[in-house]
Amino acid sequence: MTLLTLEFFLVIAGLYVAAMAVQVAVDRTHPKRLGSSVFWALLALVFVAGKHLPPVVVGYAVLAMAVLAGVRQVAAPRREERPAEERAAEAEQLGNRLLWPVVAIPVLVVLGGIVLERVRLGDVRLVEPRHATQVALGLACLVGLGLGLRVTQARPGVALGEGGRLLEAIGWALVLPQMLASLGGIFARAGVGEVVAGIAGSSLPTHLPLVAVVAYCAGMALFTMVMGNAFAAFPVMTLGVGLPFIVNQHGGNPAIMGALGMLSGYCGTLLTPMAANFNLVPAILLELEDRNAVIKAQAPMAAAIWVFNVALMYACVYRF
Amino acid sequence: MIKLVGILVVAVGFACRLNTLLVVLAAGIATGLVAGMSFNEIMALFGQFFVDNRFMTLPVVLMLPVVGLLERHGMKERVAKLIQSSRAATSGRVLLLYHALRGGTSTVGLNIGNHASMVRPIVAPMAEGAALAKHGPLAPAEVASIRAHAAASENLGNFFADDIIVAVGPVLLIKGLYDSVGVAASVWSIALWGAPTAVFVLGVGWWRYRVLDRRLAAASGKTR
Numbered sequence: 001m002t003l004l005t006l007e008f009f010l011v012i013a014g015l016y017v018a019a020m021a022v023q024v025a026v027d028r029t030h031p032k033r034l035g036s037s038v039f040w041a042l043l044a045l046v047f048v049a050g051k052h053l054p055p056v057v058v059g060y061a062v063l064a065m066a067v068l069a070g071v072r073q074v075a076a077p078r079r080e081e082r083p084a085e086e087r088a089a090e091a092e093q094l095g096n097r098l099l100w101p102v103v104a105i106p107v108l109v110v111l112g113g114i115v116l117e118r119v120r121l122g123d124v125r126l127v128e129p130r131h132a133t134q135v136a137l138g139l140a141c142l143v144g145l146g147l148g149l150r151v152t153q154a155r156p157g158v159a160l161g162e163g164g165r166l167l168e169a170i171g172w173a174l175v176l177p178q179m180l181a182s183l184g185g186i187f188a189r190a191g192v193g194e195v196v197a198g199i200a201g202s203s204l205p206t207h208l209p210l211v212a213v214v215a216y217c218a219g220m221a222l223f224t225m226v227m228g229n230a231f232a233a234f235p236v237m238t239l240g241v242g243l244p245f246i247v248n249q250h251g252g253n254p255a256i257m258g259a260l261g262m263l264s265g266y267c268g269t270l271l272t273p274m275a276a277n278f279n280l281v282p283a284i285l286l287e288l289e290d291r292n293a294v295i296k297a298q299a300p301m302a303a304a305i306w307v308f309n310v311a312l313m314y315a316c317v318y319r320f
Numbered sequence: 321m322i323k324l325v326g327i328l329v330v331a332v333g334f335a336c337r338l339n340t341l342l343v344v345l346a347a348g349i350a351t352g353l354v355a356g357m358s359f360n361e362i363m364a365l366f367g368q369f370f371v372d373n374r375f376m377t378l379p380v381v382l383m384l385p386v387v388g389l390l391e392r393h394g395m396k397e398r399v400a401k402l403i404q405s406s407r408a409a410t411s412g413r414v415l416l417l418y419h420a421l422r423g424g425t426s427t428v429g430l431n432i433g434n435h436a437s438m439v440r441p442i443v444a445p446m447a448e449g450a451a452l453a454k455h456g457p458l459a460p461a462e463v464a465s466i467r468a469h470a471a472a473s474e475n476l477g478n479f480f481a482d483d484i485i486v487a488v489g490p491v492l493l494i495k496g497l498y499d500s501v502g503v504a505a506s507v508w509s510i511a512l513w514g515a516p517t518a519v520f521v522l523g524v525g526w527w528r529y530r531v532l533d534r535r536l537a538a539a540s541g542k543t544r
Contacts, residue, residue, distance in 0.1 A: 006375060009378060009382065010374050010375070010378060012382075013377075013378055013381040013382055016381065016382075016385070017381065046370065046371065046374070047374060050367075050370070050371035050374060051371060053367075053371075054364075054367075055363075055364040055365070055367035055368040055371070056360055056363050056364040056367055057367065058366075058367030058368070058370055058371055059360075059362070059363030059364055059365070059366040059367030059368075059370070060363055060367075061367070062345070062363075062366050062367060062370050063345065063363065063366075065341070066339075066341040066342050066344075066345045067342070069339050069341045069342065070338070070339040070341065070342035072339075082392050084397075087391075087392070087393065087394040087396075087397055088394060088397045089394075090393050090394040091393070091394025091395070091397040091398040091401070092394075094393060094394065094398070095398065096398070096402075098390055098393060098394060098395045098398045099395065099398065099399070099402075099442075101386055101390060102386070102387075102390065102395070102437070102438075102441050102442060105383075105386070105437055106432040106433050106437065106438065109431065109432070110425070110430050110431075110432060113430065113431070133431060134375055134378065134379075137378075137379055137382070138378065138382055141379075141382040141383055141386060142382075144386045145385055145386045145389070148386050148389045148390050149389070151390075151393075152389060152390070152392075152393040154389060154392075154393070158389060158392065159385040159386070159388065159389040160385060161388075162384075162385065162388025162389050162391070162392050163384040163385030163386075163387075163388040163389070164388075165388060166384045166387065166388045167380075167381065167384055170380070172339075172341050173340070174377060174380065174381075175341070175370075175377060176340060176341060176344070177373070177376045177377065178369075178370050178373045178374065178376055178377055179341055179344045179345065179370070180344055181369060181372075181373040181376060182344075182348065182365070182366050182369035182370050182373065183326070183344050183347055183348045183351075185365065185368075185369040186326075186348045186351055186352055186362070186365055186366070186369070187326060187351060189352075189355070189365065190323055190326075190351045190352060190354070190355035190357075191323060191355070192323050192324060192326065192327070192351065195321065195323050195324060196324070226327055226330075230490075231490065231493055234490075234493065234494070234497070235497050238497060239497075239501070243501065243503065247503065253505075254498060254503045254504070254505045255505040255506065255509035255510045255513055256509075256513045258494040258497075258498065258505065258510055259491075259494070259510045259511070259513035259514045260513065260514075260517065262490050262493075262494060262514075263480060263514060263517045266479040266480060269475075269479065270472075270475060270476075270479075273334065273340070274330075276340075277376055278435075278475050278478075279471075279475075280340075281380065281435065282435040282439065282471040282474070283468070283471065285380075285435055285436060285439070285440050286435075286439070286440060286444055286467040286468075286470070286471060287467075288464050288467055288468060289464065290464065293464055293465075293467075293468040294468050294471040294472060294475075296468065297465070297468035297469050297471070297472045297528075298472045298475065298476075300528060301472065301476065301521075301524045301525070301528055304524050304527075305480070305517065305520065305521055305524055308517065308520050309517060312516055312517070316513075
């Protein structure tokens with residue numbers, strides 16, 4: 001038995017989103033009151049009850065959310081931010097105490113990640129080891145919220161309102177990472193990867209050791225850009241290009257190939273809007289007008305790192 | 321070949337700037353249909369994967385109430401003020417420090433933050449505060465550039481130093497795949513061959529953050 005499950009925190013998050021949906025529904029000044037409140041209510045439903053609903057019902061809920069977003073019925077509210085002077089004055093007053101919660105959260109996540117999974121009494125475990133970090137993050141956020149409310153002497157409703165304002169500013173992009181992960185799953189189920197690997201393997205002169213290395217690393221980066229996820233690209237490119245050509249045909253070292261192949265995939269992650277949680281959601285969180293600003297900042301770095309990976313792999317994979 | 325129709329849908333949809341959620345859903349439906357699934361099967365798959373991946377959205381949802389509350393009470397202003405008292409601080413150095421910290425802790429499988437918990441409340445305001453102290457008021461384009469690089473420092477630190485000392489994620493994935501097809505490779509050697517790139521990435525960060533600092537200095541020189 002597990003005491004603190006990940007599901008518990010997903011339900012809490014869902015209840016919070018549900019409260020937000022109600023807040024939107026009663027906000028007469030909201031520019032897209034109906035569409036936005038339905039969108040957040042559906043998301044709340046998926047978070048709270050997703051595990052118990054038939055997948056096809058969740059699928060249609062997701063379809064409805066995408067359509068609402070597509071016809072521009074999901075929008076941010078017209079609530080005002082607090083004036084900068086008032087904030088600066090309060091910052092003077094509260095000083096470094098304001099930072100305690102955000103400093104406490106990473107410390108608690110790290111400690112929790114180490115400690116929580118070791119706590120067990122016979123058959124009763126505190127957390128599932130593979131969810132330890134996420135549960136630690138959930139706990140840390142709740143503790144951080146408590147600390148924050150203490151430091152600022154604010155009512156819990158204020159935290160709900162401000163968090164809701166930020167969530168609504170992110171809007172439908174909040175669920176884009178989940179949506180892309182689902183697309184990745186469907187690509188994998190349909191066998192898209194095998195087709196890509198087949199094309200790469202048959203169209204290139206992979207009998208040359210250098211070409212095999214470049215094809216594998218380029219394939220990892222490109223296919224990661226398509227899937228938005230290097231972990232999804234890795235098995236496909238490694239079984240389709242890496243192992244047959246670099247290891248079997250040319251006698252390359254699989255450890256070197258795997259490590260540097262995965263890192264080449266990460267270069268693709270830096271370049272793709274499909275990796276929404278790393279590139280798009282941060283751009284919105286940081287209130288950047290250009291949704292691709294993070295990708296543009298990362299592009300020169302990704303190019304340099306990819307070239308380094310290819311050079312290192314070619315220099316070492318056939319030698320060690 | 322026809323199975324690649326989903327990739328085409330994504331490319332066309334992105335190029336036409338259609339709503340990304342709809343484009344992604346359409347790509348999934350198109351791919352599923354050409355692979356011979358029924359519409360309801362595709363919806364069920366979407367539903368299943370969507371539920372399985374709820375954890376991806378969890379950190380942002382749980383973190384924003386804390387961040388919103390503290391920001392309302394002046395946290396960003398406080399962070400900016402703190403960094404302004406340090407004379408050595410520049411935007412680039414703040415970002416390099418965070419990149420190194422994030423990378424250093426992720427070599428042992430620890431995760432000290434993400435975009436919602438560290439970059440928005442701490443790292444970006446610090447980098448902006450440092451630039452403000454050095455160069456005076458910043459143009460919107462400069463603020464945007466600092467913020468974009470702050471997000472990049474999180475990603476670089478997070479991705480490239482994974483697992484070098486304590487294997488948790490990707491190294492085990494590589495090992496698992498190799499085991500399943502009978503290829504011999506030790507966890508240690510896979511992890512250690514990631515180390516040269518981790519060091520190189522820190523160097524790349526140092527280079528780009530220095531370019532950022534120089535651009536900020538040049539922009540402030542022009543306006544004065």
